[in-house]
Amino acid sequence: MLRHCLSLALLLSLMPSAGLAEIEVSFRDGAPKDRFTVTNTGNCPTGPMVVEIDMTNSVGKLIFDVTARGAGVQVFQPLEITAGAEFLRIIPGVEDGQTGLQLDLVGLPAGGRISFTIDVDDTIGQREITVSGSEMQGSAVIVQAGFSAEPGVFDDRAVARVETPGCVS
Numbered sequence: 001m002l003r004h005c006l007s008l009a010l011l012l013s014l015m016p017s018a019g020l021a022e023i024e025v026s027f028r029d030g031a032p033k034d035r036f037t038v039t040n041t042g043n044c045p046t047g048p049m050v051v052e053i054d055m056t057n058s059v060g061k062l063i064f065d066v067t068a069r070g071a072g073v074q075v076f077q078p079l080e081i082t083a084g085a086e087f088l089r090i091i092p093g094v095e096d097g098q099t100g101l102q103l104d105l106v107g108l109p110a111g112g113r114i115s116f117t118i119d120v121d122d123t124i125g126q127r128e129i130t131v132s133g134s135e136m137q138g139s140a141v142i143v144q145a146g147f148s149a150e151p152g153v154f155d156d157r158a159v160a161r162v163e164t165p166g167c168v169s
Contacts, residue, residue, distance in 0.1 A: 021046045021167050023108070025053065025141045027158040029131045032075045033117035035082075040108040044167030047107050048089075049145040054100040058154070060122035060135030063097050070096035077119035084114030094118065107168065134158075 021042035028035045038051055055062040065076045079094045079101075089104040103114060120131050136158040143150045143162045152162035 021108075021110075021164040023051060023141070023143050023152075023162045023164060025051065025152070025154075025160045025162075027120070027131075027136050027139075027154065029120075030117070032119070033077045033080070034120045034131065035115060035117050037113055037115045038084075038103065038108075039113040040110055041161075042164070042167070043110055045107055045109040045112075046105070046164060047145060047168040049105050049107070049143055049164070051103045051105060052100060052142040052144070053103075053139065054142065055120075055136070055139040056099045058135060058139040059137045060131060061124045062120050062122055062131060062135060062139065063099055064094050064101070065096060065119040065121045066094050066098075067096040071121070071123060073121045075119060077117060079116055079118045082115045082117055084108075084112065087112060087114055 021040055021044055024039045024041045026037050036053065040046060063071055065073065066078045067076055079092065081088065081091060087105050087108050089106055092101050092103060094101055122131055122135055134156045136154045137156045139154040141152040141160040141162055143164055145164055150162045150164055152160040154160045
């Protein structure tokens with residue numbers, strides 16, 4: 001009996017455990033550049049996926065301000081990947097006034113992150129060059145992996161979390 005229990009324990013220890021990948025997207029206002037960071041806070045790597053940031057429903061009716069012309073306020077900054085470019089298939093194009101963007105990832109290891117700077121402006125209120133976390137609230141994050149699309153929403157601290165359906169071994 002003891003031998004049977006030990007064999008079962010050994011077998012179970014060799015089986016892969018189900019991992020959970022959680023994607024966290026955070027926004028931080030800065031001068032002159034604002035920063036987004038996409039992090040796999042889960043315990044396993046992901047496969048290919050698309051992470052979409054959509055500010056259409058944000059409290060501040062936010063837009064990307066990437067040129068001197070357009071709907072932005074004073075300072076503008078184009079998209080610049082500052083960390084994790086190796087996890088992207090391509091660098092996305094962003095037009096002035098756009099309310100969202102998609103990051104096409106080849107995968108993201110556990111603890112891996114992609115960070116980029118860009119200028120984000122509000123289109124209502126006092127039209128200041130700073131954007132608070134509460135103005136980002138209501139913006140969406142959608143993580144598409146295969147045939148699955150998992151949503152998340154930015155909270156008043158400008159953080160959104162999305163659990164993905166699985167991990168790549």
